[in-house]
Amino acid sequence: MESRKCLECDEVVKGRIDKKFCSDYCRNAYNNRVNKDSKNLIRNINNRLRKNYKILSELNTTGKTKVTRTKLYDKGFDFQFFTSIYKTKTGNTYFYVYNEGYLPLENETFLLIRKE
Numbered sequence: 001m002e003s004r005k006c007l008e009c010d011e012v013v014k015g016r017i018d019k020k021f022c023s024d025y026c027r028n029a030y031n032n033r034v035n036k037d038s039k040n041l042i043r044n045i046n047n048r049l050r051k052n053y054k055i056l057s058e059l060n061t062t063g064k065t066k067v068t069r070t071k072l073y074d075k076g077f078d079f080q081f082f083t084s085i086y087k088t089k090t091g092n093t094y095f096y097v098y099n100e101g102y103l104p105l106e107n108e109t110f111l112l113i114r115k116e
Helices: 024-034 036-059 069-075
Strands: 064-068 084-087 093-097 100-104 109-114
Touching: 024 036, 036 069, 036 093, 036 100, 036 109, 064 069, 069 109
Parallel strands: none
Antiparallel strands: 064 109, 084 093, 093 100, 100 109
């Protein structure tokens, strides 16, 4: 009978014939290592979205606020990351990070809004 080895630590695997790992720890460690690149990308994007959301919600305390591009940049806002776009019938384009949104206005200002 051929002995099977754990894909993570090379220990002998005992049990079912289709078992690939000697323990839950090895299974988790192996899968985390294999999926590291794709998970890092998702984690980094989620961190950027979380930071953008926090900035918008801190600056928009009343539900509608005007703010300059410089103020958003100074706080670390990244305009490349948002969760949705809403276009009105009048042609205005709102960018949302979850329920916190912004509308680009003239002279490098933005209207911050909150969708309830």
